[in-house]
Amino acid sequence: MIGKGKCVYMIHFDRPVGDVSNPHGSAQHYIGYTTDLEARMKEHRAGNGSKLMAAVSAQGIAWRVVVVWPGAGRDWERQLKRRKDTPRWCPICGQQEVPHSEEAILVEKESEDNEQ
Numbered sequence: 224m225i226g227k228g229k230c231v232y233m234i235h236f237d238r239p240v241g242d243v244s245n246p247h248g249s250a251q252h253y254i255g256y257t258t259d260l261e262a263r264m265k266e267h268r269a270g271n272g273s274k275l276m277a278a279v280s281a282q283g284i285a286w287r288v289v290v291v292w293p294g295a296g297r298d299w300e301r302q303l304k305r306r307k308d309t310p311r312w313c314p315i316c317g318q319q320e321v322p323h324s325e326e327a328i329l330v331e332k333e334s335e336d337n338e339q
């Protein structure tokens with residue numbers, strides 16, 4: 224995992240969850256900003272830190288971090304959230320290139336893909 228320092232990250236949920244910011248929609252991604260990714264992931268795992276992640280946790284939905292933009296700040300977080308096209312470039316759901324800000328790091332898919 225990545226150490227301390229500010230970054231923007233994207234989480235993919237294994238199945239969609241009701242979108243707390245849109246009663247008619249559902250969400251399968253969460254984009255967030257933090258200065259300490261590890262601490263933030265602990266919060267999310269415990270169902271803290273955001274309403275959406277709390278709902279995901281309460282419904283027992285598995286999730287994983289799929290992209291990290293190290294050094295990116297709140298402006299980049301806002302830009303990504305405004306795009307509304309997240310599923311098209313999520314490394315798991317989509318086929319388009321991940322948007323660039325500085326260097327994006329694609330977090331490798333975990334074990335379920337035939338590890339030897």
Ligand SMILES: [Zn+2]
Pocket residue numbers: 235236251252310313314315316317
């Ligand atoms: Zn996805």
